[in-house]
Amino acid sequence: xxxxxxxxxxxxxxxxxxxxxxxxxxxxxxxxxxxxxxxxxxxxxxxxxxxxxxxxxxxxxxxxxxxxxxxxxxxxxxxxxxxxxxxxxxxxxxxxxxxxxxxxxxxxxxxxxxxxxxxxxxxxxxxxxxxxxxxxxxxxxxxxxxxxxxxxxxxxxxxxxxxxxxxxxxxxxxxxxxxxxxxxxxxxxxxxxxxxxxxxxxxxxxxxxxxxxxxxxxxxxxxxxxxxxxxxxxxxxxxxxxxxxxxxxxxxxxxxxxxxxxxxxxxxxxxxxxxxxxxxxxxxxxxxxxxxxxxxxxxxxxxxxxxxxxxxxxxxxxxxxxxxxxxxxxxxxxxxxxxxxxxxxxxxxxxxxxxxxxxxxxxxxxxxxxxxxxxxxxxxxxxxxxxxxxxxxxxxxxxxxxxxxxxxxxxxxxxxxxxxxxxxxxxxxxxxxxxxxxxxxx
Numbered sequence: 234x235x236x237x238x239x240x241x242x243x244x245x246x247x248x249x250x251x252x253x254x255x256x257x258x259x260x261x262x263x264x265x266x267x268x269x270x271x272x273x274x275x276x277x278x279x280x281x282x283x284x285x286x287x288x289x290x291x292x293x294x295x296x297x298x299x300x301x302x303x304x305x306x307x308x309x310x311x312x313x314x315x316x317x318x319x320x321x322x323x324x325x326x327x328x329x330x331x332x333x334x335x336x337x338x339x340x341x342x343x344x345x346x347x348x349x350x351x352x353x354x355x356x357x358x359x360x361x362x363x364x365x366x367x368x369x370x371x372x373x374x375x376x377x378x379x380x381x382x383x384x385x386x387x388x389x390x391x392x393x394x395x396x397x398x399x400x401x402x403x404x405x406x407x408x409x410x411x412x413x414x415x416x417x418x419x420x421x422x423x424x425x426x427x428x429x430x431x432x433x434x435x436x437x438x439x440x441x442x443x444x445x446x447x448x449x450x451x452x453x454x455x456x457x458x459x460x461x462x463x464x465x466x467x468x469x470x471x472x473x474x475x476x477x478x479x480x481x482x483x484x485x486x487x488x489x490x491x492x493x494x495x496x497x498x499x500x501x502x503x504x505x506x507x508x509x510x511x512x513x514x515x516x517x518x519x520x521x522x523x524x525x526x527x528x529x530x531x532x533x534x535x536x537x538x539x540x541x542x543x544x545x546x547x548x549x550x551x552x553x554x555x556x557x558x559x560x561x562x563x564x565x566x567x568x569x570x571x572x573x574x575x576x577x578x579x580x581x582x583x584x585x586x587x588x589x590x591x592x593x594x595x596x597x598x599x600x601x602x603x604x605x606x607x608x609x610x611x612x613x614x615x616x617x618x619x620x621x622x623x624x625x626x627x628x629x630x631x632x633x634x635x636x637x638x639x640x641x642x643x644x645x646x647x648x649x650x651x652x653x654x655x656x657x658x659x660x661x662x663x664x665x666x667x668x669x670x671x672x673x674x675x
Contacts, residue, residue, distance in 0.1 A: 247600030480622030551591030
């Protein structure tokens with residue numbers, strides 16, 4: 234383990250004075266011994282405190298990552314170092330300071346703390362697999378030198394669950410959100426290899442949700458910017474599709490940022506992933522977190538709401554997809570939705586299959602419903618560098634229910650060979666489907 238040397242003489246006290254090494258200089262403490270000593274000190278203070286419930290709440294918020302409460306712990310650790318006259322201590326170099334190192338080892342994010350530093354701010358995901366730690370950079374997972382023990386991983390999961398009191402401990406799977414919006418997914422116990430529990434961290438790396446930022450990052454072509462702004466203004470309904478980690482939700486959030494902030498909207502998500510009130514702080518948008526039966530039960534209320542548009546953060550199953558189509562069939566415009574698919578030409582049929590699996594009925598009928606609900610499909614993926622998110626294609630879709638026909642036309646395509654977007658030529662395909670056996674044809 235690479236370590237940094239800490240000398241107390243390099244440390245400033247809260248008053249700004251340097252601490253001299255005349256304060257009982259010692260250099261024989263190991264980092265683990267220091268952590269143990271700090272833990273004992275805190276425990277002693279807590280046991281002597283009159284209002285222990287206040288301290289427990291402070292500890293809870295510090296563990297969850299709230300800066301003010303975390304700052305309290307860091308200040309107390311500093312004071313302990315000063316009072317103990319520790320002249321220097323070696324600590325792991327993935328921490329920025331000795332007090333940060335002690336805090337994270339005892340109560341914070343352990344070896345994951347480095348991922349939240351400025352150096353890794355462009356990393357969109359990280360993983361703990363067993364005791365190993367990986368951070369994503371340039372589309373690839375890089376193994377880090379630090380490890381996290383099984384006991385510390387269990388402690389980390391318990392700490393993260395403090396922010397989601399509805400989640401029960403002892404389960405095999407968890408999905409929670411940290412205060413800053415990072416999504417944490419944990420697979421544990423019986424569903425992973427013994428001792429190889431997995432914790433996955435994912436976050437937005439795009440801080441400015443506008444089309445210019447997307448173009449600067451190479452996700453879209455510059456000429457698309459004005460066209461997209463006009464499409465938002467016109468109120469087209471759009472499905473953002475593609476594989477996992479292809480940038481669908483980020484682009485939906487960007488698209489949403491151009492909506493008229495004075496019209497009413499509803500954002501429906503299975504998890505509170507989109508920071509809608511940061512993107513549009515003054516807009517009258519209702520954010521609903523629901524899935525499965527809960528979503529099905531609120532459909533009637535949604536229909537009666539005053540919302541002028543609906544936005545589905547991620548349609549994962551037939552219930553969510555059917556809800557979106559029902560809203561569209563009652564005149565809903567400006568619909569936005571993300572959906573996991575591979576081939577955009579299959580969009581209406583993939584949607585139909587999910588709905589038919591839950592509710593039954595004709596796949597052909599549901600496919601026509603889907604094609605009628607959305608005017609455009611924007612397909613996302615990655616470039617040669619797996620970290621680069623790319624708009625792979627723009628597809629216009631229309632349906633003729635009376636004739637049982639669906640037409641999907643590719644209007645723009647990303648060409649991986651030339652690493653550019655093409656707007657005409659043989660590579661732009663159009664597919665037409667004629668569907669028989671519909672009730673409307675009988």
